[in-house]
Amino acid sequence: MINVTCAIIVDDSNSILVTQRSASMKLPLKIEFPGGKIEEGETPSECLIREIKEELNLDVEILFEMPANIHHYVEFSINLIPFVCKVIGGSIELREHVSYQWLNSSELLDQDWAEADVPIVENYLNSLNTI
16 A cells, blocks of 8 residues: 555635646556655655655645545555645646646546546545535
8 A cells, every 4th residue: 555645736716736647657647636655754744745846846835634545556556645735835847747737626527537536536526515
């Protein structure tokens, strides 16, 4: 089981940042919330802040954690831990991904998501309806 964090980054207009995996990554060209593997001795929130800086050159502030999702791919299993965040510094530089988009919540389900992210998207959209 690989513990992985992901960032649901929202801006002031409630657009959400999504990234597209490169062709050379596992799950090539799938859409995902950016993030990465938790390293030994690191908390999930520390991991998320580090990974977003490494992958996108963004500094983020975590607003809250969402429920995690365990997903079993054929070759590996992940425990995906999502955090809703906002950007507090930096500017986007794609260091691992091929592209990014800022989407409205109504556009999220229309993307070609990595399978583990789909329940995260659904939970996030459901949370918008309960606020």
